[in-house]
Amino acid sequence: QALGMLAxxxxxxxxxxEISILMExxxxxxxxxxxxxxAVPAGLAYKKxxxxxxxxxxxxxxDVLETIxxxxxxxERRKRLAELDELVLAGQKDLxxxxxxxxxxxxxxxxxxxxxxxxxxxxxxxxxxxAGLVAEAVEYVQKSIETAPTDMRAYVFLAQCHEALGETxxxxxxxxxxxxxxxPNEDLFVRLAKAELGRRAWKEALADAQAALEVNPxxxxxxxxxxxxxxxxxxxxxxxxxxxx
Numbered sequence: 001q002a003l004g005m006l007a008x009x010x011x012x013x014x015x016x017x018e019i020s021i022l023m024e025x026x027x028x029x030x031x032x033x034x035x036x037x038x039a040v041p042a043g044l045a046y047k048k049x050x051x052x053x054x055x056x057x058x059x060x061x062x063d064v065l066e067t068i069x070x071x072x073x074x075x076e077r078r079k080r081l082a083e084l085d086e087l088v089l090a091g092q093k094d095l096x097x098x099x100x101x102x103x104x105x106x107x108x109x110x111x112x113x114x115x116x117x118x119x120x121x122x123x124x125x126x127x128x129x130x131a132g133l134v135a136e137a138v139e140y141v142q143k144s145i146e147t148a149p150t151d152m153r154a155y156v157f158l159a160q161c162h163e164a165l166g167e168t169x170x171x172x173x174x175x176x177x178x179x180x181x182x183x184p185n186e187d188l189f190v191r192l193a194k195a196e197l198g199r200r201a202w203k204e205a206l207a208d209a210q211a212a213l214e215v216n217p218x219x220x221x222x223x224x225x226x227x228x229x230x231x232x233x234x235x236x237x238x239x240x241x242x243x244x245x
Contacts, residue, residue: 003055084114095131186215193225205229
């Protein structure tokens with residue numbers, strides 16, 4: 001770019017001499033790069049008055065190198081994903097064969113080497129949970145939240161893990177935190193209301209079911225929970241009144 005600008009400029013005197021000295025040094029340093037030596041065995045040289053020709057030659061070379069580097073990056077990406085697939089499939093095979101210890105080794109390597117791949121940690125956690133290794137799944141999902149805090153799937157899956165472990169209060173805490181972070185969500189409100197209905201927290205269940213209905217006024221599950229919570233809450237109120245009498 002500098003050569004192209006210099007070719008069309010009207011710079012004379014001492015400034016031109018200083019620029020030419022710097023340009024000659026820059027071209028010399030560029031020519032010492034191994035990739036340039038391979039591309040131009042005869043070497044690069046800066047000559048006053050030939051800036052336009054040198055600029056055009058370097059531009060063509062840059063385009064070729066960019067194409068080559070782009071292909072190399074694509075190939076490296078394919079190689080990376082192939083290695084990751086091998087680890088995940090090997091781990092899944094061990095899970096299918098009831099060999100969880102061996103599966104953990106493959107999944108651990110996948111997490112350590114490729115943990116930045118989008119969705120990988122949630123996928124590994126899901127595979128572990130389906131194999132009945134729920135406690136191990138929690139580790140992967142929590143790590144996913146640390147590395148990708150904007151991925152809501154990890155929060156939802158963490159709540160599912162706590163539910164599977166019988167830790168309903170923790171599951172509710174995760175769901176509430178998810179709602180605060182990502183905003184209203186019908187499915188999450190329904191899941192929360194269902195959990196509250198299960199532990200007979202009628203008021204909370206009704207409130208969250210109504211929150212789900214605000215998102216989707218015709219949601220069948222939310223309507224069912226709202227009706228059940230309202231009916232049982234009303235019956236409880238009548239029983240309390242009768243007891244006081």
